[in-house]
Amino acid sequence: MRIFSFGSSIVSSYWNGAATYYRGCYKYLARLGHEIIFAEPDAYGRQQHRDSEDFSYVESLVYQPGEGLDSMLEQASSADVVIKHSGLGVDDEALERRVLELAAGSAIVFWDVDAPATIARMHLNPHDLFRSVLPHYDAVFTYGGGPWVKEQYLRLGAKAYYTMYNGLDPDTHYRVPPDPSLACDVAFLGNRLPDREARVDELFLRAAELYPEGTFLLGGEGWADKRLPSNVRWIGHVPTGDHNRVNCSAGMVMNINRASMADSGFSPPTRIFEVAGTGSCLLCDDWPGIADCFEPDEELLVVKTAEDVIAALTKYDDAGRRKIGAAFQRRALRDHTYAQRAAQAEIAFQECIAARSPTLAHS
Template sequence: MKIFAFGSSIVSSYWNGAATYYRGCYKYLSRRGHQITFAEPDAYGRQQRRDSDDFSYVRSLVYQPEIDLDAMLKLAGEADVIVKHSGIGVDDETLERRILERQGSAAITFWDVDAPATIARMHADGNDAFRISMPQYDAVLTYGGGPWCREQYLALGARAYFSIYNGLDPETHHPVPLDVSLRCDVAFLGNRLPDREARVEELFLRAADLAPESSFLLGGEGWGDKQIPPNVRYIGHVPTADHNRVNCSAGMVMNINRASMASSGFSPPTRVFEVAGAGTCLLCDDWPGIDDCFKPGSEILVVKTAEDVVRALAEHDDASRRRIGEAFHSRGLRDHTYAQRAAQAEAAFEHCLRERALV
């Protein structure tokens, strides 16, 4: 099938946490024989910070916001499946409305990469543009999910709902040699966002305060003016191509979900699976559904407080961390690959096309 997707960016991970997810899903959809076009706006400086990955599995189109929408929508009208991803950042409301004009025989889907935020927005405003148009979409797909997201979307009028979790691409996320310049006891990669900052302060920065003899590494955008303990080294934005080096050079890597994701649960972010691919021990914040993905204690270590982090550092020596990392790696390869996610997305699209053929 021909799939035309509108999203924030597939070629740049700069201020774009969905990049790895887009790449994994569409790379393996392409390998299943589908033709993928991914259209993204020239916005937020992302085209000036393109990653060095191979994107030959998609036809990548970069358009000028507002100016090129007519041309992009005309091209989208030639597809079998049209996807509007959430959170593009420009022209979202216009695209969500005008994409329905191109329906014809094509399946029109909304693929949400931040379902808690979208759901909260629709509940806050009964006149929200997407809340009004969403029942006309053939399906909603979300990168997280679980019972709460499904119930909310169906209650708000979604025709069909599918959870397509983040995953592991073993060709992209894999063990590499340790880089001594990045060696540390605990690493965390994540942009500074309002609904994650308090959790980072507790689980990462306060833990560093409580463990002055340990070394901590902080990567991501926005932390430059943050007051941090002396045993925390800030390295700024880390391109996705360098994530393996960071993950494989840390004794443990930390995952900290945004507060909205932690509250709704069932939303393992890309960094969880990147670390699984590296085979490094993960310190994961606590949220509903994590044990559906990995087994706490033997495949991951769940931490709720800074004291839990300090305790994990003390109780797990190098051998213990390696065992946990290896089990984490094996489970990721068994149950959580992007090849599996792509098959799920394909099934969702085929469902939509079958339903549309009956109309």
């Protein structure tokens, strides 16, 4: 299949949490023999902060917002599958409408990397453009979701719905030697976002205040003007190529979902699988669906308060943390690889094409 995707960026993780997800899904779809073209706008400084990784598994196209759309859509018109990802940040409304105008032979998929936000947007505005065009897409894929997200999308008119969780790419996320310059008791990598800040305040920053003898490492953009406890060190944007070093240098690594993702649940983010790949011990914020992916207390540690974080730090020695991290890694390699996700996506694409052209599918 020839798959043409519009997304925020596959070459840059700068202010772009979906980068690892795109890379994992499309890299392994390419390994299944599919041709991947990924079009992304030159926006938000991402092209000036490209990651130094091998993206040869995709044909990467960078276009100027607005003026480059006609050319991109013309190239997309010959694809078997055309995908509009959510959250490009520019041209979203135009693309949501215009991809549906492509040749009838293409299956058109909306692949949502932030389903709670998209659903909230449609509920808040009954006249939202996407609400009117959604029933014309052949399918909706979501980065996470669970029962609530599926129910919402089907009620809003989606013809078909598929959950495509994040996963582990063992070629990219694996154990490396710890870096003494990054040594800490707890590390958290995440951009400062209004929907997550209160949870970071409680689980990470208040934990640091309650545990002054500990060392805490904070990565991500947006924290420059945030008051931080004296035992928290902020290191700014961390390119995805450096995530292994950070995760392997920390005694424990923390995951903190955005509030909307935590409320809807069933949305394990990329950082969970990045940490699993390194076999590090994860402190995970609480949300529905964790146990569907990993076993709490055996493969990861669920924390609801700053006090829970301190309890975990004091309860588990290095051997205990290694045991949990090793179990975490084994489970991810068994059940949650991007090779498995790509195989699921391939089947879903085939079903979309068959539903669009039943005569051809059975000829």
